Amino acid sequence: MTKKLLFLFDTDPVPSVFDTVVGYDGGADHIIGYGGVDTKNVGALVDGCIYTRGPKEKQFTAIFVGGGSMVAGEAVFKAVKKRFFSNFRVSAMLDSNGSNTTAAAGVALLAKAGALKGKKAVVLAGTGPVGMRAAAMLNIEGAEVAITSRDKARAEEAAKAIQERFGFTPTAIGAADNVARAAAVKGAQIVFAAGAIGVPLLDEKDWQDNPTIEMLADCNAQPPLGLGGVEATDKARERHGKIVIGALGLGGLKLKLHRECVGKLFESADQVFDCENIYAQAKVLA
Numbered sequence: 001m002t003k004k005l006l007f008l009f010d011t012d013p014v015p016s017v018f019d020t021v022v023g024y025d026g027g028a029d030h031i032i033g034y035g036g037v038d039t040k041n042v043g044a045l046v047d048g049c050i051y052t053r054g055p056k057e058k059q060f061t062a063i064f065v066g067g068g069s070m071v072a073g074e075a076v077f078k079a080v081k082k083r084f085f086s087n088f089r090v091s092a093m094l095d096s097n098g099s100n101t102t103a104a105a106g107v108a109l110l111a112k113a114g115a116l117k118g119k120k121a122v123v124l125a126g127t128g129p130v131g132m133r134a135a136a137m138l139n140i141e142g143a144e145v146a147i148t149s150r151d152k153a154r155a156e157e158a159a160k161a162i163q164e165r166f167g168f169t170p171t172a173i174g175a176a177d178n179v180a181r182a183a184a185v186k187g188a189q190i191v192f193a194a195g196a197i198g199v200p201l202l203d204e205k206d207w208q209d210n211p212t213i214e215m216l217a218d219c220n221a222q223p224p225l226g227l228g229g230v231e232a233t234d235k236a237r238e239r240h241g242k243i244v245i246g247a248l249g250l251g252g253l254k255l256k257l258h259r260e261c262v263g264k265l266f267e268s269a270d271q272v273f274d275c276e277n278i279y280a281q282a283k284v285l286a
Helices: 017-025 042-050 070-083 096-113 129-140 152-166 178-184 247-265 275-285
Strands: 005-010 030-034 061-066 091-094 120-124 144-149 171-174 190-193 215-218 235-239 242-245
Touching: 005 017, 005 042, 017 030, 017 061, 017 247, 042 061, 042 070, 061 070, 061 096, 061 247, 070 091, 070 096, 070 129, 091 247, 096 129, 096 190, 096 215, 096 235, 096 242, 096 247, 096 275, 120 129, 120 178, 129 144, 129 152, 129 190, 129 275, 144 152, 144 178, 152 171, 235 247, 247 275
Parallel strands: 005 030, 005 061, 061 091, 120 144, 120 190, 144 171, 190 215, 215 242
Antiparallel strands: 235 242
């Protein structure tokens, strides 16, 4: 029986243990991880994937691009796809920093809880991998999206990158502290917190009495959480008359989605999993 081989191309120096474990849980027989992968060295790695097995066996080789930087991951993913031609290709997936699967799980659960079309959505700390992907997925649902950063210039840079990849430009907001972020969410119906571990982004008092906010999601599972007053285990729970989703509340769907996509990589040799179809799969599983 042909072994299912998953090659982990990580843009960080050391390949991700998390992605390795979930890759095995997703059905890979063997995972080979490479750290420090960039656009200059990835070509030879891809060649090793596409030239070694015959047409009928290529579906059992797949590539997973990860690492902490979405910018670096997108560049490597683009270089991987550029190396493919004719039937010399294998399936590939991009999930830098768990960005696609985490954002997809959070937005899919929000969309399941209520319609997002036409709503104003603010992604707090929206310049990281998860925040940028969440902004894109909220746009797919028809929301009017804004992203915040402590540095306005960084928010503008991220908005430009989103425009180049997805064809829309979210509003860029500079919000250096919780007071500024409280001002940023005024008038919004959706709040998606995508900050780093242990970084509080919004106090409970700044959303509990906000008359327009309907739903909130927080991706931070370790205290202090991103959104004050939200528990990590909340899953479409009502608090102060709003629907709230915590990091562990969306984490089950994120892991299920990650495993599901890895499994699908081995169904054929021409699968490409990135933001749009990972999000579509999340909506099926939510």
